[in-house]
Amino acid sequence: MSDITNSELDRRTLLRRAAAVGLAATPAVGMLSACVGGGDEDTTEQATGTKSADNPLGIDPKAPIEIVIFDGGLGTKYATDVDTPIYNKKWPESKVAYSATQEISTTVQPRLNAGDAPDMINNSGAKMMDFGAIVAAGQAQDLTELYAAASFDIPGKTVAETLVPGTAEWGSYNGKPYALNYSYTVFGMWYNATLFEKNGWTPPATWADFITLCDKIQAAGIVPFGYAGANAAYYMVRALLTSAGKIGTEQVLKDIDNLKPGAWTNPAVLEAAKAWAEVGKKYLDKSFLGLKHTEVQLQQNQDKVAFYPCGSWLENEQAKDTPPTFKYAVAPYPSVTASDKLPATAMNAAAGEIYFASSKGKNPRGGMEYLRVMLSKEAATEFTRLTKSLTVVLGAADGVELSPGLSSANEALNKAGKDVFMGYLFDTWYKKLGDESLSAVNDLMFKGGDAQKFCDRMEAASQALAKDSSVQKQTRS
Incomplete structure (x- = not known):
């Protein structure tokens, strides 16, 4: 859930706030959280393709992907009207199956446990899933390759180089990034x-x-x-x-x-x-x-x-x-x-609103590619326009007319200066x-x-x- 908004935005201040948090994991012992099933050894055949400059994540251009979006404060139009069309333009032979829900755990958790996971999931809302347990169960894709891949539409930069510092760390578990916290939220x-x-x-x-x-x-x-x-x-x-x-x-x-x-x-x-x-x-x-x-x-x-x-x-x-x-x-x-x-x-x-690719789905690389689309400047700009929310993509809201709430949030951040802190x-x-x-x-x-x-x-x-x-x-x- 996230949003903000109006008139002239001091980008210099608004999107340089976050500092890397430095997350690491303490070695764990024993069983996984009871709400996430470890399941049998996964034998799902996963779609892969050949890596190239045009296809840095090595997706199968013809393989379908499935996404599930939380229908909350951000709405869903950014997915249906922006992200999916951009994905389809790039990969016209790949069909995107889309659904939205306000009860993520009810809808998605049984499918994760059954080995029938969607490829990209927006884990949010009052009924969000226990993401720490999902990571521990091996059900979330390591996003290291995503952050190292070339930006979708910013030439000469990796995905990581286009984002607010600390983005990967915010979603890290065990020293590796598993969650993309996409929306930059002011509380x-x-x-x-x-x-x-x-x-x-x-x-x-x-x-x-x-x-x-x-x-x-x-x-x-x-x-x-x-x-x-x-x-x-x-x-x-x-x-x-x-x-x-x-x-x-x-x-x-x-x-x-x-x-x-x-x-x-x-x-x-x-x-x-x-x-x-x-x-x-x-x-x-x-x-x-x-x-x-x-x-x-x-x-x-x-x-x-x-x-x-x-x-x-x-x-x-x-x-x-x-x-x-x-x-x-x-x-x-x-x-x-x-x-x-x-x-x-x-x-x-802080950055919030978790999106992740399922490691146990049929097309985890397609799930990561969908996230790469979301982290494009075009998609992030339209996300801000539609949701009145900033993203972790640097400069993506330049030129966007902002509403009273986001302008107020920006003013508050300007006054806070160095005293903006992430929370918990x-x-x-x-x-x-x-x-x-x-x-x-x-x-x-x-x-x-x-x-x-x-x-x-x-x-x-x-x-x-x-x-x-x-x-x-x-x-x-």
Whole structure:
């Protein structure tokens, strides 16, 4: 899920943000995650062709490919109207079978386990698959050749040389790249700039200012802050951990990713949990616990909710329900304490939205070739035009007219300067721990939860995982 958007974009700032994360894997012992079947030894005959300058991945030009796309905030038109036609123009004898779903795990996981995998999969949404387990089961294609291949439409450059630094590392497991995180997403508190201008409200820089503003918003009959507990609790996990990262630097989040003992009970996490718990008690509509993301987002479009924690895909996701007077804008999460180590302007932004080629399908090389098409400048430019989202392809949004939300995101990134940080990866690496964080944050925010209990609960889950030899561990530096 991802999106952003309007007018003049400082490309120099927007697409040089990411630094390589440096991911490596700790040797794993034992069994694979229970949700992914190892299966019998694969005997599927896979399509291959002859490598050449025109065919750097050595695909079979006549072999069909199958892709499955998540139908969420980004929509699917970029696949049907852009990527597939570009692929078909290049390889006219290769038929592309396409399908879309909002339930990736339900649709795709059984096929992976049965050895009947699609060739390229967009793993996203509330029902995304446990990708760490997919990698451990050998079901994801190593993308090293993709990144080393010639760019689809930028002469003289490899695919890797056309991307934001760190792209391959973001999707690396065991020191090898398996996932393409395609969309560059800005996270923060989204609001209607028109509503704020009308009421003379200014997005807060400090927590005291945030509380004061929430009181004013509440007095105006509007819910100050809200998210959907039914399927979007991860928005709130990111908000809380972004605050923790601003309090204690991104090292706090790296320690969480690395399952370091005491990471979840770090004072920075506890302080952030305490601050957000108070927001939950005073300013969050408790009925939102049972609502889905689009239901709360619709209420925001109706000016019934002021601040909504989300990524920059929000604007595109709500395009059909957004009134002409509603102007999306994003604000950084305010400083929790006067001694936060990162400034109030610091932002969380990173590549996200996983796409991968299946190693067990009939045409993994075709799956990689489809990804090479997606990483072309032409496809990435049209992706931004259609979805109001940036990609990891450098310069691909040059000349694209951007919407209010993306312009606001760009402005926020400009103000953040060097203080743009990636965030965390534990929920992608370890789905079970990610699921636990969703339940824990809902208890904290909707059920009057205690911050210390939240931290203790997550610490216990993290250390239980750390001691589980059946789960392959990843590390981040």
